[in-house]
Amino acid sequence: MSGRLRVGLRCDAGVSSGVGHLVRCVALAEELRARGVEVVFLGQVRGSAWARAQLDERGLPLADAPPAPGRLAALARELRLAAVVLDSYELPADTGAALRRAGLAVLAIADGDPLGQQADLYLDQNLGAERRHGEGTGHGTGGRWLAGARYALLRDCVLRCARTSRPGGVPHVLCFFGGTDSAGVAPAWARALLATGEPFRGTVISPAPFEAGGPITVIPPTDRLPELMAGADLVVTAAGSAIWELLYLGVPAALTWVAANQLIGYEELVGRGVAAGLGAEPGERAVAALAELLADPAAREEHGRRGSGLIDGRGRSRAADALLALL
Secondary structure, X not given: OOOOOEEEEEOOEEOOOEOHHHHHXXXXXXXXXXXXXXXXXXXXXXXXXXXXXXXXXXXXXXXXXXXXXHHHHHHHHHOOOXXXXXXXXXXXXXXXXXXXXXXXXXXXXOOOOOOOOOOOEEEEOOOOHHHHHOOOEXXXXXXXXEEOHHHOOOOXXXXXXXXXXXXXXXXXXXXXXXXXXXXXXHHHHHHHHHHOOOOOEEEEEOOOOOOOOOOXXXXXXXXXXXXXXXXXXXXXXXXXXXXXXXXXXXXXXXEEOOOHHHHHHHHHHHHOOOOEEOOOOOOHXXXXXXXXXXXXXXXXXXXXXXXXXXXXXXXXXXXXXXXHOOO
């Protein structure tokens, strides 16, 4: 490594944990690297060729991260890092404290509760987070919150996209649940779409191939996801990190949730009317909601209209400004 400023990003990705943490860290890494900062990912990527490709294709190095906080701090010193970004629900609660004792600045990315991590900065990009946290200090550490959708972290491939779908005709529906569909729900939601009886063309992204039938094509995880979102009339997905990409593109979304940490975002988004709510299960209620959206272009587009403008694409720049100001 050279003598330039270096930042580590501690996150994992895999079949069971999903890829959302890695995707938003990639977005921040792209911003930091554009400013001349060297970045290294610290963690494990297991069972998802797509997730590993996000790093390999961008030339982002990955180092295996020891689980013990003290050993992680020692690795950070060995790599001569100035700061570490923590984005994981599985880290020991004293990880941030160990890194700070070692003289590193720490940014902890959270979805609501930071789970006891000490940090100089906390980032919660969820809609409404500014009400929950404000932009003051928290957790007795002097750490400052970067809170709300103005800090949403978007990758270059999303920022380069613009919506291409045009209302009218048979709607195109895109259905996906993260890069790994860790909950294995894609087949059930494909069946729910078919159960509406409404005409549509569907693309379902699933790491496990299955035969959906009818107007649905099933494809594996793809780097064309931003392009597919931009060309969709409706996206059926969970209230995870991809929702910020959809809001930025102004694409109507119908949401469920597949993990407890997604419920805060789901309730906020549906409550504000910027996305349609399908509930937790692809049952009768969800089928009826999907049927209404497929049959009514105006209702779909109203959700997209309300959501557009909430994400301005400069969130990662604001986050990088705050992090680099510590160094």
